[in-house]
Amino acid sequence: MEITRTVKYEAERVRGFGKEIMAVPGCDRLQSCIQCGTCSGTCPLSVYMEHSPRQIMALVRADFKDEVLRSNSIWLCASCYSCTVECPREIRITDIMYALKQRAIEEGTYPKRFPIPVLAREFAAMVRRKGRITETLLVMRLFMKANWRAVLGSWRQGLGLMRTGRFVLTQEHIERRAELATMLAAAANGAGKEKDAP
Amino acid sequence: MTYNYFPGCSLKGLGRAYEESLLPVMRHLGVELAELDDWNCCGATAYMSVDERMACVLAARNLALAEKAGPQDLVTPCSACYLVLNKTKHYIRDSPDMSAAVGRGLGAVGLKYSGNTAVRHPLDVLVHDVGLDVIKEKVVRPLKGLKVAPYYGCQVVRPYATFDDAWNPTTMDRLLKTLGAEVVHYPLKTKCCGASLTGTVPEAGLRLTYILLKEAVRRGADVIATICPLCQFNLDAYHDLVERRWGPARIPTVYFTQLMGLAFGMPAKQLGLGRCFVPMKPLPEVPAPA
Numbered sequence: 001m002e003i004t005r006t007v008k009y010e011a012e013r014v015r016g017f018g019k020e021i022m023a024v025p026g027c028d029r030l031q032s033c034i035q036c037g038t039c040s041g042t043c044p045l046s047v048y049m050e051h052s053p054r055q056i057m058a059l060v061r062a063d064f065k066d067e068v069l070r071s072n073s074i075w076l077c078a079s080c081y082s083c084t085v086e087c088p089r090e091i092r093i094t095d096i097m098y099a100l101k102q103r104a105i106e107e108g109t110y111p112k113r114f115p116i117p118v119l120a121r122e123f124a125a126m127v128r129r130k131g132r133i134t135e136t137l138l139v140m141r142l143f144m145k146a147n148w149r150a151v152l153g154s155w156r157q158g159l160g161l162m163r164t165g166r167f168v169l170t171q172e173h174i175e176r177r178a179e180l181a182t183m184l185a186a187a188a189n190g191a192g193k194e195k196d197a198p
Numbered sequence: 199m200t201y202n203y204f205p206g207c208s209l210k211g212l213g214r215a216y217e218e219s220l221l222p223v224m225r226h227l228g229v230e231l232a233e234l235d236d237w238n239c240c241g242a243t244a245y246m247s248v249d250e251r252m253a254c255v256l257a258a259r260n261l262a263l264a265e266k267a268g269p270q271d272l273v274t275p276c277s278a279c280y281l282v283l284n285k286t287k288h289y290i291r292d293s294p295d296m297s298a299a300v301g302r303g304l305g306a307v308g309l310k311y312s313g314n315t316a317v318r319h320p321l322d323v324l325v326h327d328v329g330l331d332v333i334k335e336k337v338v339r340p341l342k343g344l345k346v347a348p349y350y351g352c353q354v355v356r357p358y359a360t361f362d363d364a365w366n367p368t369t370m371d372r373l374l375k376t377l378g379a380e381v382v383h384y385p386l387k388t389k390c391c392g393a394s395l396t397g398t399v400p401e402a403g404l405r406l407t408y409i410l411l412k413e414a415v416r417r418g419a420d421v422i423a424t425i426c427p428l429c430q431f432n433l434d435a436y437h438d439l440v441e442r443r444w445g446p447a448r449i450p451t452v453y454f455t456q457l458m459g460l461a462f463g464m465p466a467k468q469l470g471l472g473r474c475f476v477p478m479k480p481l482p483e484v485p486a487p488a
Contacts, residue, residue: 025293048402079243080352080390085364101247115398123244131238133207164473179307187255187303
């Protein structure tokens with residue numbers, strides 16, 4: 001029998017982590033969680049998660065930062081919003097999952113080569129460069145970055161897409177790409193200044 | 199009736215059959231969808247995972263473009279676009295920080311957004327603005343005998359939709375009945391299709407897809423009707439992998455707008471029905487009046 005440790009130690013807490021997450025827009029109601037487990041019950045993916053959504057809520061509130069950010073749970077959330085709609089305390093659990101994903105990407109604490117964060121980053125990069133997503137090209141980039149062998153497993157699907165005329169090889173893009181870049185830079189710059197301000 | 203129209207990236211790519219059926223069906227009902235000039239990607243769920251603030255700025259550009267194009271409501275057929283654009287509206291209204299970032303970004307390129315544009319789904323427009331009576335009048339080829347499982351998926355009905363219930367939506371059910379179809383009881387109508395997990399973590403994502411397909415088959419449906427390009431892709435394009443792993447669950451998945459087109463007497467090919475991996479059987483011949 002494998003013996004695993006489930007006790008959490010005070011020393012593993014990163015003081016202030018819970019507060020930081022609760023400061024993200026939409027995440028403030030986490031404090032009122034009553035640990036009823038309705039979120040875990042409605043979540044279609046909780047059975048695959050290292051920590052159920054209810055456990056994630058408790059761990060965040062108790063400042064167990066590393067445990068939360070390294071867990072596959074936040075990446076398995078498909079944003080179906082079942083938990084958010086069902087939560088009796090009106091906690092926006094899906095938005096908290098987003099806040100945690102952002103933190104994990106920011107700090108690089110997600111499982112390396114795990115395809116979901118790679119997809120998110122590649123997606124964002126394509127939008128910033130082109131203004132639009134061309135799904136087939138995005139998926140091919142993802143395969144190259146995360147798991148090139150997966151291309152071989154998907155050949156039937158590729159053929160199917162070609163047969164049905166859905167395999168798009170020319171990159172869609174907007175006309176005013178410079179406008180998009182200026183807009184994002186301006187929005188980001190201001191945020192930097194606010195952060196630096198005393 | 200004219201609306202501003204935000205197609206989203208999928209409708210130009212994997213989900214092009216949705217646009218191919220949506221536009222003629224709407225035109226047939228006297229609804230003009232005017233595509234926004236130079237719209238950009240809404241950011242979907244993926245951008246929200248990287249940087250929420252920038253995701254909102256990105257989405258807000260589309261809201262600003264819509265406002266500039268006129269006071270009409272903005273119609274968007276993709277569930278992710280619908281969710282993100284509505285979410286952005288909420289964030290701009292509720293978060294001073296977000297609203298400031300959006301203001302800075304838009305201001306730098308001479309755009310502005312006052313927060314007024316309504317973001318709506320075609321299903322909402324069809325049932326509540328056009329009306330089922332008007333739709334009924336246009337039905338020339340009732341879908342008699344066709345058993346349809348109405349599948350709404352998640353992001354249109356949760357959490358921002360105001361036009362239908364989050365767990366038991368019925369707008370599409372009523373619409374399909376108006377077309378003459380038989381709507382089967384499908385309790386999984388708002389369960390998650392697996393979203394992008396079908397590609398990234400297939401052992402989890404594809405199982406969700408399988409459950410939806412299998413249940414529709416068990417309920418005796420001939421076809422699943424969907425309102426989202428990602429749901430359509432997941433339920434249609436993974437049959438090989440799904441059935442190899444869990445056994446037979448073959449059933450076609452089409453857009454509700456394609457079924458509308460058929461009921462309006464439009465040819466299947468023009469409605470993009472040739473783009474399904476699992477093709478829908480042609481409707482039975484109408485018996486000649488005796």
